[in-house]
Amino acid sequence: MKKFFSVADVDNLGTVVEEALAIKAAPYAEEQLGKHKTLGLVFLNPSLRTRLSTQKAAMNLGMQVMVMNMDKDGWALETQDGVVMNGTTVEHIREAAAVMGEYCDILGLRSFPSLKDKEADYTEDLFNKFVKFCGVPVVSLESATRHPLQSLTDLITITEHKRVDRPKVVLAWAPHVKALPQAVPNSFSEWMCQAQKEGLVDFTIAHPMGYELSKEFTPGAQISNNLEEALQGADFVYVKNWSSFVDYGAVYPVAQNWMMDNEKLKLTNDAKVMHCLPVRRDLELSSEILDGPNSLVIKEASNRVWAAQVVLKRMLEDLRK
Amino acid sequence: MKKFFSVADVDNLGTVVEEALAIKAAPYAEEQLGKHKTLGLVFLNPSLRTRLSTQKAAMNLGMQVMVMNMDKDGWALETQDGVVMNGTTVEHIREAAAVMGEYCDILGLRSFPSLKDKEADYTEDLFNKFVKFCGVPVVSLESATRHPLQSLTDLITITEHKRVDRPKVVLAWAPHVKALPQAVPNSFSEWMCQAQKEGLVDFTIAHPMGYELSKEFTPGAQISNNLEEALQGADFVYVKNWSSFVDYGAVYPVAQNWMMDNEKLKLTNDAKVMHCLPVRRDLELSSEILDGPNSLVIKEASNRVWAAQVVLKRMLEDLRK
Amino acid sequence: MKKFFSVADVDNLGTVVEEALAIKAAPYAEEQLGKHKTLGLVFLNPSLRTRLSTQKAAMNLGMQVMVMNMDKDGWALETQDGVVMNGTTVEHIREAAAVMGEYCDILGLRSFPSLKDKEADYTEDLFNKFVKFCGVPVVSLESATRHPLQSLTDLITITEHKRVDRPKVVLAWAPHVKALPQAVPNSFSEWMCQAQKEGLVDFTIAHPMGYELSKEFTPGAQISNNLEEALQGADFVYVKNWSSFVDYGAVYPVAQNWMMDNEKLKLTNDAKVMHCLPVRRDLELSSEILDGPNSLVIKEASNRVWAAQVVLKRMLEDLRK
Incomplete structure (x- = not known):
């Protein structure tokens, strides 16, 4: 699994649910899988359940976790190309995503919609650019249109x-x-x-x-x-x-x-x-x-942990190939 | 130990001090005790010493630590029952505490008093409800009336x-x-x-x-x-x-x-x-x-580490029973 | 290495670069070196690359990492001596640094210049006092005049x-x-x-x-x-x-x-x-x-990781002596 963004990223729902329930029954069975692998969680918006459950899932798999809160002033990302960056955005998503991809084996991204620009929101511009530029597998921690x-x-x-x-x-x-x-x-x-x-x-x-x-x-x-x-x-x-x-x-x-x-x-x-x-x-x-x-x-x-863990497990298995 | 909130949660002061000093002399003696156990530190107010020393204590015991800063806008918790939540509070403590209890084996909570409503502060309404609804052992990281x-x-x-x-x-x-x-x-x-x-x-x-x-x-x-x-x-x-x-x-x-x-x-x-x-x-x-x-x-x-560690150690021992 | 602040803290540039490239080729070769050692990262200003790459470097060496964001309201540090602290600064750097030195084996500090008071900035007053009072090795995560x-x-x-x-x-x-x-x-x-x-x-x-x-x-x-x-x-x-x-x-x-x-x-x-x-x-x-x-x-x-790792490695080697 290279991306977890929508239902289309899972082959068979019955199988993935079964796998998640097997993980729930034995949470530490795969704790060697994540050794020396780092998950980066990038939050452009607040999070409680997603933040804690995804961290927990990663730790259960033996991963290291780094959390980056970018919802504060001064971290505004530019997403448009061809813009002279002489305004309030301090970094382009091309660089920000690529750099985070260098430090992390898997990234998670949370980014809420504007609820103003329907087209930008529904084309999932930010999420897709992040995936494109970071170069590593990405888990959606909720994007403009989905919370998989x-x-x-x-x-x-x-x-x-x-x-x-x-x-x-x-x-x-x-x-x-x-x-x-x-x-x-x-x-x-x-x-x-x-x-x-x-x-x-x-x-x-x-x-x-x-x-x-x-x-x-x-x-x-x-x-x-x-x-x-x-x-x-x-x-x-x-x-x-x-x-x-x-x-x-x-x-x-x-x-x-x-x-x-x-x-x-x-x-x-x-x-x-x-x-x-x-x-x-x-x-x-x-x-x-x-x-x-x-x-x-x-x-x-509570089950958020097992959903995150099955996704991370599949991504780690792909990285090991 | 199911709760560390006041002096009443410790049987014998001499014994707990002796145990803390033994931990200080050999900080990693029990680093298997916390394996696969997660401490969640929830801060409704700022913290430096408590934050770092409690993290350190947990890591010395082999625990994983997740930190949740809830002192920012948008995380206001409702503590009253029977309130129609159509105002500024975004989540009831019944759900927030219960969910954190699902992800963590032990929780720590910091919450300062209002200094306005003496009764609410001195009945320790928030702390007690957190303990009641989270369902796991809780360490006070300073509450309205105590800093144990x-x-x-x-x-x-x-x-x-x-x-x-x-x-x-x-x-x-x-x-x-x-x-x-x-x-x-x-x-x-x-x-x-x-x-x-x-x-x-x-x-x-x-x-x-x-x-x-x-x-x-x-x-x-x-x-x-x-x-x-x-x-x-x-x-x-x-x-x-x-x-x-x-x-x-x-x-x-x-x-x-x-x-x-x-x-x-x-x-x-x-x-x-x-x-x-x-x-x-x-x-x-x-x-x-x-x-x-x-x-x-x-x-x-500096001794804050050993106080936190003896408390966490006792809670972990109880969880292992 | 007791301090990493300027080029003067490195003996021979060719040698340190060679060592960094050897680490890049085998990032986990020294992961026993940091066992039971804690790195504290103290940010008085925002950070993305430095934050993530230094964490990653420390984890590669088997260290534990604690992050302290002190750039929010209410954490203003007093740096001057002889001042009656009846204003907005809540803690003197003498205490704040010393306490963090008790919890951590190595500290990193990020602190930007005022760009107003040239003398205070260029004497590196804050960084030098932090080093003096914390009592442990300090890595600059960017100071007023340098980003080593x-x-x-x-x-x-x-x-x-x-x-x-x-x-x-x-x-x-x-x-x-x-x-x-x-x-x-x-x-x-x-x-x-x-x-x-x-x-x-x-x-x-x-x-x-x-x-x-x-x-x-x-x-x-x-x-x-x-x-x-x-x-x-x-x-x-x-x-x-x-x-x-x-x-x-x-x-x-x-x-x-x-x-x-x-x-x-x-x-x-x-x-x-x-x-x-x-x-x-x-x-x-x-x-x-x-x-x-x-x-x-x-x-x-991407290379930020290896720069941080060679510095932390040298500090850890000195601590082990």
């Missing part, structure tokens, strides 16, 4: 907790006070659509009008604007807010109550409830669910 | 440098330009009162009127508002500023000169002078003392 | 890529939008003048009038105010901006075009082009050079 370590984690968690062969999974939009990226829902949808294709799940998306995701991420998904209908018979409900893709970055007033709570849970097949965290309690998701028996959110977060 | 790693260090340092069996120890209030927490003096007093009970020291507190500490921290201490009297025959003088507990967080003008200097040192039994650092030179404590033979401040700071 | 790890790297890179025994090396001033320190050009000049003395290079400096470096750094260098003339027959061109030393920190308008580009390259002996990075594209140095076959900037940055 989260989505792989989610599939692992669903596999662990499913009570039927092909559970019904519902991605349910939820309210928030801020305009959030589409990265997590895009990515979750992309992975679930592929999982559906491989016969692993049935996948439905529910959101208010105006919150349609880009179609490239939803092939084969059932899409509904009626939450109550969508929840019927659900085995897993994945709660998440996102801002509008069509009217890029916009947040519309939503009259209906889209917060997930115990009453809505009654419509489901005693569904397990998931969220990538951080979650706004009693705005996106009720406290009664989060503190009750149906919540998987902590187990889900 | 510092106090254990201080007892180790006094034990190393005492010239009589039961030295006289004086905690001496000193001036400052800012309103500082009572955590260090509370904690020092709590440990010295217990040490006095175990026959290890005689303990006196000297402070101007209005700077009384909460009585729960001073059982059995002699308390004086006259520094000169209190210093008579002292073997150790522990210099520290704090703001008012009664008139919570207030700083009163103090007419008399409370800065510790060589002239005042003459009143003592050639006392060793201690301070937890950072110290304001020639405001809290004179340069002549700090640069002279009676200062223990650097040796004291 | 960069200069050693540059000599390693020139040695690797030279096509003649004694190449002509030109330090060429270049435009910028900000007032930059003289540390990199001072240091490069100091090292090249010594290399010239040892018969390894011929060294020329080209800069506009008013940008003269302090003479202590340029003994034996040829100095020109005519870039075209200076570039004649050059084998290496080292491009770098700096602000005025004479009119301390000033930036003068420069009418002539001093940006290095392919046209100017034609004047040289097909020179290799170097820069310490970050570089302002098409302001200091043209994109066509940076993306072309003559650029060494990435290889140069």
